[in-house]
Amino acid sequence: MIDFFTDPVLRAPTWGCMLLCFASSLVGVMIFLKKRSLLAETLSHAAYPGACLGVVLFSFLFPQGEHGAYWAVLGGAFISSLFALLLVHWLESTRVSSDAALCFVLALFFGVGIVVASGMQSSIPVWYQEVRMLLFGQAATMSDLHIWIYGGLALFLLSFLFLHFCPLQALLFDRDFSKSARIRVEWVEKAVFWFLVLSLVLGIRSVGVVLMSGMLVAPAVCARAFSDRLQTVFIIAGSVGAASGFLGNVFSFYAHIPTGPTIVLVGTAFALGGLLFAPRRGVCFRLFRVFQFRLRCMEENVLKAVWKKGTVSERPTIALRLALWQLKRGGWMDRDLQLTDDGRKKAALIIRLHRLWELYLTEELGFHAEKVHHTAEEMEHILTPDMEEKLTRLLENPKLDPHLQPIPEKEL
């Protein structure tokens, strides 16, 4: 495993991908929170014509200098991405819906790119090699130079985050309020977009035009599922990004598949894992909470039924068996399915809540007595002792509910 970091052939892709993924996931958090993730898709496609034109210009100016072509690609891509950003902003400011503007700019720039690329293919095929790899990326051809470039980008981003965290937070949290509070968010916003363009442009050579937006968004999705604090989100996203860069590299090395797609797949797996298993926001956790609540309702309904009828007469389903087992374990019922002392008190309390709520609905809110049963069925599981006390005081400790059933006394 340590070979990946030291071996002269392997270390450049490994370090390069990790640093690039780290930097792009930091940018990704910002645009994810601004809800502009799709902008990354448009801008990365818009880099294509600029890169092609940059190489064309370079080939006319320096026909011999093939080593500098990389910088020509970068410069051209940066300029055309910025231009696309301006065009999107202009279209959005003139009542074109945001997604139509993004889609149109993407297709237009990519069309121009394809025109230029096809022209290069027929007239200067040697230079065409430089831009051909941009579509799908080639991480394997990274050299030590790229480690320094991506490291520089990461360092630059980190220092921006440390120095300007407060205005950035204000911008991401509530742009309009921070503007009205005279926090200078405009230039921070501009900086965020510039960082987006910069990281996209630097990244497309390694993972390709299409997959760059996946590398931006996936770590942010994962991190957001785990935390509500901006600092923590940045930290988690950065580590997830670096981890997916490393793991993607390792997998692609052993399975002989392209690096860019593998990194994106690993990142997506992280994101899905976060969405599924994160505490509090994850799907599994939410389902478990729903299940717990349903089970509690069922237990309380069983207690109520036994309190009223004295026995369990229904043939128990699996869910009911689980509820009964839980009730026995909690000491509310004994082995012959009779209520214990505690169970009787609890059942009486639930009935009391139910009837109090019915009375409240008819007396205070003016509902008809026939219509209140269903809401009371639900509210009896939700009402807290605090609310019960207030209801009792409000209704002056009533004895009968609207259906003239006795309300059980409060037992301690």
Place this chain on the structure above:
Amino acid sequence: MNDLLQMGVLSAVAMACGLIGPLLVLRRMTMLVNSLSHTILLGIVLAFLLTGSGFFQLETLLLGALIASLVTALSTGGLVRYFRLQEDASISLVFTAFFAFGIVLVTLFTRNVHLGIEAVMGNVDLLGISDVSLSLGLVGLNLVSVLLFYKQFQLTSFDGSFAKTLGVSCSVFQFFLLTLTSITCVGAFRAVGVILVLAFLVGPYLTARLFCHSLGWLLFWAPLIGVFSSCAGVGLARVLFDQCGLALSTGGIVATLLGAIYISAKCLASFNMAKCEKRLQS
């Protein structure tokens, strides 16, 4: 002869796209279609593995289109509804993941990377007579669907809740539209590639929207603008090849033309608006 063939196919594609493009933009589904244009790669690869016939056979393509639209719609909607992810993030997560998966499958099973490039760029020079009938079939399909369900499409595009009260299901028509789009993309991708289809879908609508104010006229003008720029694009490509010796991608030229037409029309319109406002003020 070849030029006429290209003009015919591109015009037919433009017409098919112009018929459904306005409906897509009005529902703000265009970025979903962008996502679809990437997942189609996965759909075609999966269909290829399932049927075992050639990559560019008709049944593979159609099955692929169906798989792609199903996968895109279900997973994007599922992420938003059940995973509580914001919509833009779920779109970009879905299509990058599926596109990456598609590339991995292609390299694992075929060792043919050119499929990807071909699918993205398209190649007008490889078109044959069979493509004419295919693209005319697309026009027919879209025309019949839009004419048959015009009322339903109109209702669901403009007022979803009103449509619901009349018993027209929004999600059914949304999925129907997405499937139509997917078939159109697949039919068009030999001619223009999956990404340039987006220009055909959105560009004519945006231009027509500058002077049209009803859905009927939009559906009339958008295909017309598309057809015009296709013919002009093929002509321009021919002129450039004959005069300057540059063999440029015709699909790319048409997309560029569509963009240029819209942007110049837009500039003209906003210039006119500014003049009107000035006159009103004075």
